[in-house]
Amino acid sequence: MSIQRLSYLGFEVSDVAAWRAFATAKLGLMELSASTDRVRFRIDSRAWRLNVEKGSADDFSFSGYEVDSEDALAALKKRLEAHGVAVTVGSPELAADRGVLGLVSCTDPAGNRVEICYGGTELFEKPFVSPAGVSGFLTGDQGLGHYVLNVPDVSAALDFYIKGLGLHLSDIIDWKLNDELTVRLYFLHCNGRHHTLALASVPGGKTLHHFMLEVTRLDDVGFALDKFEADGAIVATLGRHTNDHMVSFYGATPSGFAVEYGWGARQVELNWSVVRYDKISVWGHRFIGLG
Ligand SMILES: Cc1cccc(O)c1O
Numbered sequence: 001m002s003i004q005r006l007s008y009l010g011f012e013v014s015d016v017a018a019w020r021a022f023a024t025a026k027l028g029l030m031e032l033s034a035s036t037d038r039v040r041f042r043i044d045s046r047a048w049r050l051n052v053e054k055g056s057a058d059d060f061s062f063s064g065y066e067v068d069s070e071d072a073l074a075a076l077k078k079r080l081e082a083h084g085v086a087v088t089v090g091s092p093e094l095a096a097d098r099g100v101l102g103l104v105s106c107t108d109p110a111g112n113r114v115e116i117c118y119g120g121t122e123l124f125e126k127p128f129v130s131p132a133g134v135s136g137f138l139t140g141d142q143g144l145g146h147y148v149l150n151v152p153d154v155s156a157a158l159d160f161y162i163k164g165l166g167l168h169l170s171d172i173i174d175w176k177l178n179d180e181l182t183v184r185l186y187f188l189h190c191n192g193r194h195h196t197l198a199l200a201s202v203p204g205g206k207t208l209h210h211f212m213l214e215v216t217r218l219d220d221v222g223f224a225l226d227k228f229e230a231d232g233a234i235v236a237t238l239g240r241h242t243n244d245h246m247v248s249f250y251g252a253t254p255s256g257f258a259v260e261y262g263w264g265a266r267q268v269e270l271n272w273s274v275v276r277y278d279k280i281s282v283w284g285h286r287f288i289g290l291g
């Protein structure tokens, strides 16, 4: 048994109010709940997908993967423990807070918190309506989107996420950042989405390089691009990736890591073969800041 999809992400941020304005007006996310210390955002029929909580880190806080049943969760717990991973059963209070029927948690070799749940809350009776008119986000069986973690020991992380959690390697990109530094990126999938998680070891920088949301219309990307450009908040220009063929740009969030806003990715298919690339983009994605 392995995980099925990414259900939610948690960020720890110093300015919750800035995130409320950013996520609604620029990204078009819908608020489920908000206080001075925490806001939760919706992108589809699920009760929430992003948990943004007050703290000094301005970085990744937790990931939440999902399986499809209580039995699957028990089987995954066994698989992780057999792989030497210490797994904690989530308390009823935590399950209630996350709005799930059950969950377990563990940490990856870099100390990043990983939750695995089943029974997330659907709010079909409160349809998702984007405050910025975004037509919709591509989720469903492909889960929330993707995120890229900067880890000190990539092989230990690959062992955890592949042999422990059950993700699969999609491909590798050797990204030449400059004449002195080429970084190897590993892209992992757990459903049709080309990658749900990418891993790399980049000197310095935050744990979270970026998270990605995929919209259902190219114009949604364009409208958001105009907003980020108007604020001088473009991190990388519009471009198309070599591996998942997504058309996207990267924008700055209030916390210093980036958000990738994309459309039109291809899915991994049956009999997928792992290949490597020397470039992250077919065209575009000129990094202006952050990098
Ligand atoms: C850097 C990078 C390369 C390929 C696909 C991605 O989504 C990405 O962020």
Ligand SMILES: [Fe+2]
Pocket: 146, 148, 210, 212, 260
């Ligand atoms: Fe990405």
